[in-house]
Amino acid sequence: MSVDLHHTESGPADAPPLLLGGSLGTTTRMWEPQVEALSTVFRVIRLDHRGHGRSPVPEGPYTMADLGSDVIALMDRLGIERAHYAGLSIGGMVGQWLAIHHPERIDRLALLATAPYMGPPRNWRDRAALVRAEGTGAVADSVVERWFTPDFAEGHPREVSLLREQIASTAPEGYAGCCGAIETYDVREDLHRITAPTLVVAGADDPATPPAGNAELIAERVPGARLAVLEDAAHLLSWQQSAKVNTLLTQHFASADRHASGMRVRRAVLGDEHVDRAEARKSAFTEPFQDLITRYAWGEVWTRPGLDRRTRSCMVLTALVAHGHWAELAMHVRAALRNGLSQDEIGEVFLQAAVYCGVPAANKAFGIAQEVFTEQA
Numbered sequence: 001m002s003v004d005l006h007h008t009e010s011g012p013a014d015a016p017p018l019l020l021g022g023s024l025g026t027t028t029r030m031w032e033p034q035v036e037a038l039s040t041v042f043r044v045i046r047l048d049h050r051g052h053g054r055s056p057v058p059e060g061p062y063t064m065a066d067l068g069s070d071v072i073a074l075m076d077r078l079g080i081e082r083a084h085y086a087g088l089s090i091g092g093m094v095g096q097w098l099a100i101h102h103p104e105r106i107d108r109l110a111l112l113a114t115a116p117y118m119g120p121p122r123n124w125r126d127r128a129a130l131v132r133a134e135g136t137g138a139v140a141d142s143v144v145e146r147w148f149t150p151d152f153a154e155g156h157p158r159e160v161s162l163l164r165e166q167i168a169s170t171a172p173e174g175y176a177g178c179c180g181a182i183e184t185y186d187v188r189e190d191l192h193r194i195t196a197p198t199l200v201v202a203g204a205d206d207p208a209t210p211p212a213g214n215a216e217l218i219a220e221r222v223p224g225a226r227l228a229v230l231e232d233a234a235h236l237l238s239w240q241q242s243a244k245v246n247t248l249l250t251q252h253f254a255s256a257d258r259h260a261s262g263m264r265v266r267r268a269v270l271g272d273e274h275v276d277r278a279e280a281r282k283s284a285f286t287e288p289f290q291d292l293i294t295r296y297a298w299g300e301v302w303t304r305p306g307l308d309r310r311t312r313s314c315m316v317l318t319a320l321v322a323h324g325h326w327a328e329l330a331m332h333v334r335a336a337l338r339n340g341l342s343q344d345e346i347g348e349v350f351l352q353a354a355v356y357c358g359v360p361a362a363n364k365a366f367g368i369a370q371e372v373f374t375e376q377a
C-alpha cells in the first residue's frame with residue numbers, strides 16, 4: 001500500500017518535471033545546494049521518502065517496491081505521466097527500481113552515490129535494531145562521518161551539523177523501515193533492463209558506496225549509461241561538489257529536449273515579447289538558424305549553472321563591444337537589465353571594455369545603452 005509522500009515544488013509549473021529522492025536519514029532539505037540551479041530549467045519536485053521528514057511513517061520493514069510505488073502514487077496525484085528522476089543513495093536505489101519496473105514513467109535518470117546492492121544484509125538488520133532500540137541519534141555521528149571527506153567536514157561545521165540533525169530527527173521506525181528496504185534490495189541482474197538514458201555519479205572517496213562494484217557496475221550494465229567519478233567527494237557529493245553536480249544534472253536532463261530548455265531560458269533572458277516577435281518572423285529559410293540558436297546558445301550554454309546570468313550578461317556585452325556587433329547590443333542591454341544588472345553596472349562594463357576593446361567602441365556602446373534606458377524610462 002502506497003502512502004502520500006510529502007513533497008515541495010520549485011521552478012516553472014510548465015517546465016519538465018524532475019523528481020529528487022534523497023539519502024537515508026535526510027529530508028527535502030538535502031537538496032538545498034541543487035534547488036536554485038535546477039529550478040531555472042525544471043519543475044523540481046523534492047520528496048521525503050516514507051518514514052522520513054514530513055511523510056507518513058508506516059510500520060516497517062519496507063521494501064524498495066514500497067518506496068518506488070510511493071513515488072508513482074505521487075506522480076499520479078500530481079498528474080505527471082513521465083518525469084526525470086535523480087536520487088542519491090537510497091534515493092538512487094528507488095530510481096533504479098522505478099526505471100526497471102516503470103520504464104514508461106521515467107524519462108531520464110541520474111543515480112548519485114548509490115548501489116545496485118548494498119550488502120551484507122546483516123549490517124542493515126543490525127542498524128535497524130540499533131535505531132529501534134536507541135533512536136536515530138545513535139547512528140548520526142558514524143553516518144555523517146561517511147558523508148564528507150575529513151577536510152571538507154572540518155571546514156564546513158554548519159553543513160555537517162545541519163545534516164547530522166536531519167538524521168537524528170528522522171523517526172526511528174521510518175529509518176529502520178528503510179534499512180529493511182536496503183537489506184532485501186539487489187538489482188544487479190536487472191540493470192540491463194533500464195532503458196532511460198542514465199547518468200551515474202560517484203564520489204572517489206565515498207566509503208559507503210565506493211565507485212568500484214557500485215557506480216562502475218551500474219555504468220557497465222545499464223545500456224549507454226554515462227559515469228562521472230568526482231574527486232574530493234565522499235557520500236554526500238551533492239554538497240561537497242555541488243557546482244559540478246549541478247552542471248552534470250542540468251546537462252543530463254536538459255539534453256532530453258535542448259530546444260524546449262533553451263526556449264525557456266531564452267524567454268527568461270530576452271523576454272517573451274522579443275522571442276514571440278522572432279518566432280513570428282521565422283521563415284522556412286531562417287528556421288534552421290533560429291533552431292540552432294535556441295538549442296546551442298540557449299539550451300547548451302546559457303542553461304549551465306556554472307556562471308550566474310549577471311556574469312554571463314557582462315561577458316556578452318563585452319564580447320559584443322569587442323567585435324562591434326552593434327545590431328545585437330540593444331537587445332543584450334535589455335537582457336542585462338532583466339538579468340539584474342543596474343544601469344550603473346552596465347556603464348562599468350563599458351568602461352572596462354573601453355580599456356580592452358577601444359574607446360570609440362565603448363563610446364558607441366554607451367550611446368546604444370542610453371537609448372535603451374531612455375526608451376524604458
Ligand SMILES: O=C(O)CC1=CCC(=O)O1
Pocket residue numbers: 022023024025088089090091143146182208235
Ligand atoms: O547511511 C549510510 O551509511 C549511507 C547510506 C546508505 C543508504 C543511504 O541512503 O545512505
